[in-house]
Amino acid sequence: MSFKLKSKLFSKLFLSVFLLPLAINAQNKEYAKQVIEKLCSDDFSGRGYVNDGDKKAAKYIAETFRKNRLGSPTVDYMQYFGFQVMVFPGETRLKVDGIDLEPGRDFIVDAGCPNTKGTFKIVYIDSATIDNKFAYETFVKKLNRRTFIVATSIKGKTFLNQDRAKNILTNTVGAKGLIFDKQDKFTWSVSLQKDEFPIIFIQKDAIKSTMLELEIEIESIPNNHQTQNVLASVKGKLYPDSFIVITAHYDHLGKFGPAIFPGANDNASGIAMMLDLASNIAKNPLDYSVLFIAFAGEEAGLLGSYYYTQNALVPLNKMALLINLDLMATGDKGLTAVNATEFPDEFKLLQFVNEQGSYLPNINPRGKAANSDHYYFTEAGVKSFFFYLMGEYHFYHDIDDKAEAVTLSKYNEAYKLVYDFTNAYIKQSIANFKNTEEQKDK
Ligand SMILES: [Zn+2]
Structure with missing residues (x-):
């Protein structure tokens, strides 16, 4: 027609x-x-x-x-x-340097976040460290299961040695987990699977200065x-x-x-x-x-x-x-x-x-x-x-x-x-x- x-x-x-x-x-x-x-x-x-x-x-x-x-x-x-x-039916507490943060408003975790509890040291990674072999190796040596890495400054960037950035972002470097501080609003989702390590998102204006230590309790179950x-x-x-x-x-x-x-x-x-x-x-x-x-x-x-x-x-x-x-x-x-x-x-x-x-x-x-x-x-x-x-x-x-x-x-x-x-x-x-x-x- x-x-x-x-x-x-x-x-x-x-x-x-x-x-x-x-x-x-x-x-x-x-x-x-x-x-x-x-x-x-x-x-x-x-x-x-x-x-x-x-x-x-x-x-x-x-x-x-x-x-x-x-x-x-x-x-x-x-x-x-x-x-x-993955469901979060129980505790969702996070304290940064002694200050309680509000779930959903000040912080959120990745929808697949595994059960996580304890007190952890916070370390920062920056672009200069990724680009310098010696600095990178020194940084990685400091990491263990009692450290969280703030990785905001390297996410989405390209480096001469992209593998180093990737090792951090996939946490093959042996930290407990990752933190991203954010200026824009959180968006959440649903996950069918448990992540291998916790990823925490924190609003920048919820923290006064550089974070040093966090106390966390997240109950999650598949x-x-x-x-x-x-x-x-x-x-x-x-x-x-x-x-x-x-x-x-x-x-x-x-x-x-x-x-x-x-x-x-x-x-x-x-x-x-x-x-x-x-x-x-x-x-x-x-x-x-x-x-x-x-x-x-x-x-x-x-x-x-x-x-x-x-x-x-x-x-x-x-x-x-x-x-x-x-x-x-x-x-x-x-x-x-x-x-x-x-x-x-x-x-x-x-x-x-x-x-x-x-x-x-x-x-x-x-x-x-x-x-x-x-x-x-x-x-x-x-x-x-x-x-x-x-x-x-x-x-x-x-x-x-x-x-x-x-x-x-x-x-x-x-x-x-x-x-x-x-x-x-x-x-x-x-x-x-x-x-x-x-x-x-x-
Ligand atoms: Zn919809």
């Missing part, structure tokens, strides 16, 4: 789409705010790996599906699976973590065997000792929009069926979505289109569509819908990326997009990505865009299908 023809079809479609009463409830943004506040509350412990954080979040999502009378491919909305992950994806569906009016799939991950980083990583933008916001869509679509079903999947284990390496693609409950070949929502709390600078270059026709439709509704200031195309839960579906041949909103927001994988911080400035517009795009896609697919059938008849 030519582009001209398609444009004509678009406008015809749009007349019909906009004549439909839009299943938008005026309270969308307020509802999303409530969901985000709930999921980011202390009770959910950062939806991770201590205090049943992700399990509680999964229950809340399943309960919301049940209240809105959605069906599910499973009896209890859950798809269970497990993986090993835990066999049991978790679950949460699934619900609404049966399609015309083609129940074709599915639109709306996904969002509900897990976040959990806790580091008392420090909670709330994950408001990442990704309580995506879950909020997914639940919002689910309750409205349950009241007004679409022509295709809609499957909603809240994934676990995204931050641990897309584990929930990978598990689903290997153990599909609604088969992948019934999925007409998948839309993954992750980071949906802003929007002043528009929306980015990952996979736009993979599916150019659908991307054009998305832009068209956005222009028709004057929703977001900009729709930014991006190529393939393995940066969220759409990825394994794309690889398995499902037509999929990952949408994220862009705008002023400075918190990512840190303790300040809180419910209070998100504005949801373009939430309603983004919601309508996703809803309208879904409908337009279905109508276009049906029209295309009928068209090819007619062609066959002739």
Whole structure:
């Protein structure tokens, strides 16, 4: 079909789409705010790996599906699976020269940090030492299991003898571990494996002068973590065997000792929009069926979505289109569509819908990326997009990505865009299908 023809079809479609009463409830943004506040509350412990954080979040999502009378491919909305992950359920204490530092704010450890306890001497390495053989050898002789090396000044630099820098950064020189002092904010992550030695990150403004000694107690264990994806569906009016799939991950980083990583933008916001869509679509079903999947284990390496693609409950070949929502709390600078270059026709439709509704200031195309839960579906041949909103927001994988911080400035517009795009896609697919059938008849 030519582009001209398609444009004509678009406008015809749009007349019909906009004549439909839009299943938008005026309270969308307020509802999303409530969901985000709930999921980011202390009770959910950062939806991770201590205090049943992700399990509680999964229950809340399943309960919301049940209240809105959605069906599910499973009896209890859950798809269970497990993986090993490093957890920090106990002590996370660090004292530098007698002064207590605050976990998550003043210091953090690498997500794979092994159990570490004791008092250690702090030594500094600099570029001149790396570049001078004698100085380097003298430095290495001072090291033992009771020393931590501050290695900030050599990280990411190139030296004539790169091996010496590498020996320090991989700690083959026999220290206890490494310290990086940082001026920018910490970002944390999830690790499936235990590191060979501890790496500590300390905020520069948390220390008065050069550090001499540290007292540390970090309790960490590799835990066999049991978790679950949460699934619900609404049966399609015309083609129940074709599915639109709306996904969002509900897990976040959990806790580091008392420090909670709330994950408001990442990704309580995506879950909020997914639940919002689910309750409205349950009241007004679409022509295709809609499957909603809240994934676990995204931050641990897309584990929930990978598990689903290997153990599909609604088969992948019934999925007409998948839309993954992750980071949906802003929007002043528009929306980015990952996979736009993979599916150019659908991307054009998305832009068209956005222009028709004057929703977001900009729709930014991006190529393939393995940066969220759409990825394994794309690889398995499902037509999929990952949408994220862009705008002023400075918190990512840190303790300040809180419910209070998100504005949801373009939430309603983004919601309508996703809803309208879904409908337009279905109508276009049906029209295309009928068209090819007619062609066959002739
Ligand atoms: Zn995310």
